[in-house]
Amino acid sequence: MNTKSPTEPKFRRRAEARPDEVLDAALSLFTEKGYARTTVDQVAKRAGFSKGTVYLYFASKEAILEGLVQRTVEPIAEAAFETMTDYRGDPRPVLAQFLRAMAQALADSKTRAVVMIILQEAPAAPNISALFRKAVLGRALPAVTALLAQGVAGGHIRAIDPELTARSVLGPVIGHLLLSEIFRIRPEGGLQMDRLVENHLTLLFAGLEPDTGGAP
Amino acid sequence: MNTKSPTEPKFRRRAEARPDEVLDAALSLFTEKGYARTTVDQVAKRAGFSKGTVYLYFASKEAILEGLVQRTVEPIAEAAFETMTDYRGDPRPVLAQFLRAMAQALADSKTRAVVMIILQEAPAAPNISALFRKAVLGRALPAVTALLAQGVAGGHIRAIDPELTARSVLGPVIGHLLLSEIFRIRPEGGLQMDRLVENHLTLLFAGLEPDTGGAP
């Protein structure tokens, strides 16, 4: 990530830009070594100034993490979820739209990195967990569940459990992300989140097809 | 698990039990507060003795973590994967067997806890990551992929991408685990991994049904 060319003047005097510079530096370091193993001094150094300055803009190390999550998660959360809530009809087109949007968001490596940091730190940092739950999960899961329930009720899809099926809709994307980011296990040629989603959608849509009495 | 080799020690004090006691204590603390925020002293205290003793049996704090992963993961890894490799025919019964075994393994809260710790620490601890990859993922994924490929080739299932579909098979289970353990989002009445797997299997099996020209 950036880090600014070494020819920059020593004093920059642009207080408004500082918080974002801290967050950028923190993101790259947290990604490399994890939150716990990164020191505030390292963050400051990478951002191009000293530790004291960091504390002019963030109250604590954890506040940096919170800022990072907020900056990444909020715009994504705002962009979605409204279409789904009152939809009536076959849920599949909406699911496709949703999963493709998700794939697109996760195509950005910064977003991916923040999501990974959240997954790693959430168990030990309750406010991070709460933030993500409130902004993303608490909205996405009920939306998908309601969409599926409505589809079942209307006979558009097979009679499955909507709440559990929501996991079958979203799980593969999360699993793919984890395999790739944590264990470096990914298809030849990179993450290919798009291809994963398309493959998943064919399978999922066929699976959701109402049972018309086919033979197993 | 357990050890307790009946052949070796006739005298000695109670030293043989120590490593497992350390691992048990470490597991509960790592689960509560995470690896980084747990001190070796706390592990020793919970196990009922002092820090120095821990270092009689483990070379470092990270070695404790490795021991924990090894103790949990190896028996699981050994128990499976062989059935799949040379199978010919409709892969669905084997997939069902596999997912149910996975659900059963994850029903044990200790196993679940270790898996979560792995997911959290793997990015920053390469040998943990490698251990799990070698013992579990590096075997499970190719096995499922090969099974699917064989099913496609034999016309038993829809022509999907086997490698990507492996994610659709396993992802929901992982996603369910994550939602429950990290964000405390779970169905009423607990984890219900069994019900998730059964619901997932209906959906998945219908989705894998070869396309015989049904209605969209």
Place this chain on the structure above:
DNA sequence: AATTACAAACTGACCGGTCAGTTAGTAGCA
């Protein structure tokens, strides 16, 4: 007596957070 198993005290490095002091920029004045 020799060995083993352990507790307790200790060491040294590290790190989050603070703060007294320094520097860069700017407004006012001549």
Place this chain on the structure above:
DNA sequence: TGCTACTAACTGACCGGTCAGTTTGTAATT
């Protein structure tokens, strides 16, 4: 234009505390 006075931005040494890992002494066992 040059000077003074002031402020916001920034630095880096430092402090208090923590913690992984080590050493030493001792009680029990053989």
